[in-house]
Amino acid sequence: MLLSALEFIRLIIVTFAIGYIFSDYVSTHPQIHKRFDWSKIKTAITIAAPAVILHELSHKFAAMFFGLKTEFFASYFGLALGIILKSVNAPFLVFMPGYVSISQSTAIQSAIIAFIGPLANLLLWLIPSMILKYKTLGEKTSIILYATKKINMMLFIFNMIPIPPFDGSKVLFGLLSYFGI
Structure with missing residues (x-):
């Protein structure tokens, strides 16, 4: 089974x-300040959720x-941290939305599995970049694709930092171990 019912939830x-x-970082309409704006949340889900969900599912x-x-877990502490930082209008955003628990793997498997998540972000960065470069689009679509491009660029770069616990460290250490270095 690809996903259990609990993982889906x-x-x-x-x-x-x-x-x-x-929801406050991405908007396709003039700023209307409401604590809970469903249209802004839907837009943010369209832009940001695929970046995180496809990364983890990859x-x-x-x-x-x-x-x-494997099993996907939500990091409720990480999500709560993000919600708190957003609620207090913090000038920065740090959170870990979830992770995948994986049974014992070889060094090269670990490196490949670690790289596949950021690879999803790389593709979600490059594809909108190409669409924006070569296609004329409406304003709302352009804003959504631009934000998708930026979020995925940041996630790719951030996740490839070769310092634990980032994916880049797992790629580096997996490759070093595989090649006996």
């Missing part, structure tokens, strides 16, 4: 939390490809 929780957390499906046991 966790993904829904993460999706709506991400929509709320990013890890999960890559591990499953290798025959490993």
